[in-house]
Amino acid sequence: MATFGVSQAILPGRGVGLSIGDPGVVRVLTANALLAPVSGLVGIGIGALLRHTAATVVTLCAVLxxxxxxxxxxVHQWANDLYALFPFYVWRTCLSQLHPRDSPALPTVAGSWIVFALWPLAATILTLIVVRRRDV
Structure with a gap:
């Protein structure tokens, strides 16, 4: 939110200013704010599985x-389905101002938010299961 405020103090002088009430601005701010916590929780899940710092960092970078x-x-729907499951592309879809109706094979904004929420949820559940079973 602070970066939005600072950027909007600069950009109106260049003719590109936005207000918080403009369509899509809150969605973009929310997606940007959630990217770091989602990535961190996915990292915790991978770390719980691997139990090795270097391997976790490399695997997290590879996955994300x-x-x-x-x-x-x-043109292959299976590739589009995989595309729609990666947090990076889900985040980009949440940032997009384009309407997903233009390409029905790609993820929708609503579907992207669901996948964006499922990644940290799955990582948290995985962490709880692995830690309880292994570290008891």
Whole structure:
């Protein structure tokens, strides 16, 4: 929110200012605010599985950054379904001002929010299960 305020103090002078009431601004701010906690919780889940710091960092970077680059929207629906499951692309869809109706094969904004919520939920449940079973 602070970066939005600072950027909006600068951008209106360049003719690109927005207000908090403009369509999509709250959605973009929310998606940006949630990206770090979602990534952190996914990291906790991976860390609980691997129990090794370096392996966790490498795996987290691979899952959140590197692996999604191999999946792009294609004519194959299975690839589009995988595309719709990566947090990076889900986050980008939540930021998008384009209407998903333009490409029905790609994830919708509502579907993206659901997947965005499922990643940390699954990571938290996985962490609780693994820690209780292994570290009792």
């Amino acid at each position: 950054v590197i692996l999604p680059t191999f999946f792009k929207p294609t």
